[in-house]
Amino acid sequence: MATGVGLLIALALLIGALLARAAARLPTDDEAEVERINALLPQTQCGQCGYPGCRPYAQALLLGTAEIDQCPPGGTATARALGELLGKRKPGPLPADAPAGVAIIDESSCIGCTRCIEVCPVDAIIGAATFSHTVIAADCTGCELCIPVCPVDCIRLETGSSPLPARVPA
Ligand code: SF4
């Protein structure tokens, strides 16, 4: 009898341990999947997808609450890669990538407040306090985050069909 009770206790402990292990593994698996998705994203942390950064967007994709075509900087290439990774939600026909915009600073109006530098997620703006600032066009993703913070409204987004290097400001 004592042996039977002992076996039952051992079995219960084993099942408990297995369940605990399975429960512990689920979040880890989810985290790994989020990392795989996140690795496909441009990491500009621009928020254009509607999430506060690439990783939150990756989490939403895993949860199924976001679509694969919400990342303008990544464009169709990223959407396709996400579709392939997520399998069941392969992309349908995707619209052509919109030409990327580039922020342009009117340096004659810039007061050098540095606010634009502080918000640029890709460090595409150079300048020092009280000196005029400039956008490194090749690094700008066109996220527009710098535009509303400028107190003198001297940043504009220039869009067009020409490639980025042709739009580098003088
Ligand atoms: S739009 Fe793309 S690059 Fe920007 S935060 Fe979202 S996932 Fe990252």
Ligand code: SF4
């Ligand atoms: S639009 Fe402005 S904030 Fe966005 S990447 Fe270009 S310079 Fe940086």
Ligand code: SF4
């Ligand atoms: S936010 Fe506007 S005024 Fe301030 S440094 Fe940037 S461009 Fe110049």
